[in-house]
Amino acid sequence: MTAHDRSRPMPGGLIALALLIGVLLTGPAGIQAAAAPSGPFQNAVQAAYLAYYARSADPGGLAFWSDALADAEGDLDRLIATFANSAEYRARYQDMSDEELVDTVYQQLFGRAAEPAGKRFYLERLQSGAATRASVVLEILTGAQGEDLRVLTNKLAASSYFTARVAASQAAYDEDTKAENIALLEAVGADDATLDSAHAATDDYVAVYAPVTIIHINDHHSHLEPNTGATLAFDGIETDVETGGFPRVITKVYDLLRDSYQPLVLHAGDAITGTIFFSSFKGRADADLMNEICFDAFALGNHEFDDSDAGLADFLGFLNGDERGCTTPVLAANVVPEVGTPLRPDADTSLIQDYMIRDFGGTRVGVIGIDIAGKTQNSSSPLPTTRFLDERETAQAKIDELSAQGIDRIVLLTHFQYENDLQLAQELRGVDVIIGGDSHTLLGEAFADLGLNTQGPYPTVVNDLDGQPVCVAQAWQFSELVGELRVLFDRQGQVRRCDGTPHLLLGDTFERDGVALAGAQRLEVLDLIAATPELSIVRPDDRGERILGFYSDQLDELTQTVVGIADEDLCLERIPGQGRSSLCPVEATQANGGDIQQLVTEAFLQRSFEADIALQNAGGVRIDIPAGEFTIATVFELLPFANTLVNLEMTGAEIEQVLEEAVANFQDGEGSTGSYPYAANLRWDLDLSQPAGSRFSNIQIRRRGSDEWLALEGSDQVTVVTNSFIAAGRDGYFTFGDVSDDGRATDTFIDYAQAFIDFLQQDVGGAEPGDPILVPPPSVGAVPCADYSTQSFIDAAGVPLLPDPAVGRACE
Template sequence: MTLLHRTFPSALISLLMAATLSACGGSDPVPAAEPSFAAVSVTLAHVNDHHSQLDAFANTELVLGGVATQVDLGGFPRVTTAFQRYANRSDVIKLHAGDAITGSLYYTLFKGEADAAMMNSVCFDAFALGNHEFDDGDAGLKKFLDFLRSGSCQTPVLAANVKPQAGTPLASGYLQPYTLKTVNGVKIAVIGIDIKGKTTNSSRPLNTTVFEDEATAAQRTIDELKAQGIRHIVLLTHQGYEADKALAAQLTDVDAIVGGDSHSLLGDFTALGLSSSGEYPTRVTNKDGKLVCVVQAWEYSKALGELNLNFNTQGEVDSCTGQASLLVGSSFKRKDDKGTFVAVDDATRLQIIQSLASVPTVRVVEPETVAALTLAGFSSQVTAKKAETIGTATEALCLVRVPGESTNRSAGTAGCETANTLARGSDAAQVVAEAFLAGSLAADVAIQNAGGVRIPVPAGTLSMNTAFTLLPFTNVLVELPMTGQQIVNVLEDAVSNHLDSAQSNGSHPYAAALRWDLDMSKAKGSRFSNVQVRNRATGVWSAIEPARTYTVATNDFIASGKDGYTTFGTVYATGNYVNNYLLYTQTFVDYVLAQGSISRPAAANYAHQKVTTVGGTVLP
């Protein structure tokens, strides 16, 4: 052995020994060891769906310490401050899950410049496209992304399933499928996924821009990253909470999903008087049977989510914890002896702040100074427009999409505490439909999709800001001749879009001079019954006549067949309609100016007269 060791190189010795063992029928080769990864902890700090809502929501009512209390909720400068908490940490990835733009006068006037400035005050590590990014088409999105890229942050814009055609506005390096972030020497991949159906049906992307199936694009990109040796995978999606949970089960190797689109508040907020749509984080399993942590952080610059992921040496999620927290100011109002909300005294204010220090669902946060100054440069112009008063609301007009939905979109608006549980659904959408009917001299009925109406309207003064925040899009009023049967088909289309096709529940219909009973537990074609039309001249209700032709007023967006309104689209495609070229927001403004004050319609005039949920519950 000594001579052999001295005479031959060690590599040759190894080869000879292996050959000898093989010839002697030695043991089988040892299988390759599973790859090992350094254990690592990562924090994902995230927001979604801020929708150009850059100012705080003043006088939002929460229950603090068991007492009804009004607070200033959110505002992007508070979001900036909340993110600054992570400034000196190397384990944090800052994420925005889409729908940054459209929804307020900041977008109407500045077309994304103000939003980009606020986002650059945070410097997100990744931003995923949402469907509303395409509301002004590919060219409008490019304009916003140019503003976003003009700063020093250079935030990666992610959309693995969006493929612009060469030569179109987004084709020159605006989008990328994923980005990599290194945390303590470990690479974390963040993949962007935008919702396919809702974007193509409910926004205005170019016909040449391809939206690939979400699961197909996600798995392809995951496999590509695995081939590079990357094991830690986060999806940054904009497709909704339920869709995120379903997607996780279809994919291998995904570890976490940070989402948007459904404006879901996750976590236990019952002590604050708010309902939520699920746990934060929501724990599901992927196709491998491994843990996936799903999160979302509500809406409108109101909250910040923090997901803490602990990875083991197999590169899998060992555990996840976290919290979505509401961002509130340090001033508070409570009711006095007369029942009027007034500012609390200093001692009470300090007591509230101290008590909230132990409440993880709320963070007391002051606006970041530089971000606030930047926003002020835009808000001075917005304020002038906002200040124009158009009328009053004598009571709150609550916002609901589908009657019986889990999250109360009107949370914090006095008078809307149980709005999502009632059969009547959205007061706001109902009043908008009434405005359409009033704005059309020819219409027999008016139909409006729930998703086109964006906010609840508190009781009190109505301003131009109210109107443009309520109805922020550039839709116009059109009139279509339709038979009674076609109208019923339109209603069935709209509900089927979200119940059967798993598309946006913003398609849910509301109407003026048209009412019905709705049973969502039944199949398409049998959900609507007792459909009636109100005579415009006499106010008398009667059963809709299937063969009779009626004139329907609606917005040009759903009239063209978007948001699942297929029957509308077939009529629109023939050219047999009248375009009033009246901005639908202006229709609402004109309605309020003519009325002076508005309120909830009489119970008999609501579109939803009786509603049965998918589970068979009859709503009150």
């Protein structure tokens, strides 16, 4: 008796399911070794894939055809017809003769050539028309006996195990890797040891080809509470919705972790500064919430240095002092603190490291931290002894260091801006992924349809110096979005494919014109959200809510106390025409710059009591103020940094020099556009198309207590009030630093946010020092046109930016 039963031809092309399942339920318990949900339909589909394609079923195909067979009550006609007409089947068999087809099917099912009698039997059936080339494949399958049946059972067990592991791990299973699966199954025979080897090979396959899922945020800037003023356009209709909040970030991260096989959870810097939570708690509130996630790595951003190295060391102490044992590696390969300073107390102790390595059971991923060097040095407050190395040179050196250790899957965790990341990727060798921050970039083309300003696809893919793909991603800002990037590598550690989803975190209430949506309107919005993978309605994490509540309760009085009323929208801007405002169109500020920066400088001037003029860097003012009531909390969000008012004694020539420096900082150097100057009692014309040193003209001063504008003379002696940050020469204001070093600076020790509140209450509202907060609160609006510091502006291309009375001030 042969190992193959040739007495069971299939009737009329209709394959009886019971016949096929009989093969799979007989013999050794190999099929039970598969760690997969199994049943007659799943087993039948797996057998069909092996017979027709010589491979395991892909997870999607297994699910589809199992359901189809169940619906058809086991009738295989549709499956046979589809498989036999598929491109994969034709590519495998169409150029074969009938004899070659029979031999091939025997080989892939039983690991041997067809015996002469068996081959003759099936060829006769084909030649007589009793069987088709499609049906004879399953006839061979269902005729298995003895040794053939043991081989087949083991192959099917290996197939089921492979499919199950691929499904569970989300490993790649595409055209490039089908050959590996076919080779894996070819090696399976009747010996159970070959099945064990196949399982081991499958585990190795999954370890290599399962995606690394990077879950990431950046630039949350102490924005721990949700944004209650967000607006999205659903089907073109503006709809108010709550977004973000760190407790929602916690929930979303854990949701994604549950569905990720090889996850990395990363933060790309600027966790702190920006709201009253940092002003009040100096990073402790941020750290407590971050520790609920316990990031695999955190990269330093420029704002981590706003309270200098000592303040950063305190924050990192909070971050790594969690009582439950969370330890977050803090990465910044190009930041070198001096030994004996807060970030490196001694030669053996450093609070930051160059990189971290994550081992996923044999597959290792290196993560290197890179901070933005020039901006951090020029626009934050690191110690003078803390060195910042070149970003590209440092990145390549650390990539090479990891490569020498055999690590070929490399992620740069940067705080370096999106456009810089794209350029950096093209200048390096060996980098696979860049997860970035600093530019607050929203990626994901679907967001454009929602009325948001997106800068590119998520992820953005560019090529490195060797032409290999690099996946670049960023996750917007302010705890509103969580990025989910899936990266597939090949055995050499090269990126085969990357994709993912930027998840915008939403509440579940929606309003239009102040009215909550209900009924059909609400259902329409919910349907749109459900159809948009980038949108997620997320319930805040309970424990995160309790932590946030602990800190919020301490701020309740501040949060609820109204200190002013804005008569109009007070727009934020840095450089005129830049479009930084989230409230106003660029036309509203393109000629003269930001309304709110002007009002802040006026407040500083009044609260200095001595100064003739006030100078403030644009980036030190953080938000628009919409028309209506605003609170103490709003003021601390407007002016969030730990700055005080400083009076400087300067000459007119020094003032002109510092203005030129402030513009050159971003126009000619690597500094932030936040250095753009705003002033009270000082005004000018500015032409960015001119060379450095000759961009300002017609500079005029109005002395304290005078109504007359006069030309600023180089020999004039002027008292200037500014904030303590730029008084130290930061953000490109080098002459301020020289004046301070000369002993011509006096720190008033007046908190600059408190100065703004006192200006509202006393200078605008008429209250006396020590009086309670005024009720009703005082009203403020934009300063008169003649008081704007930038009276006319020509951009770097030589184009004058003129006022647009339709949307902005009608200043002449």
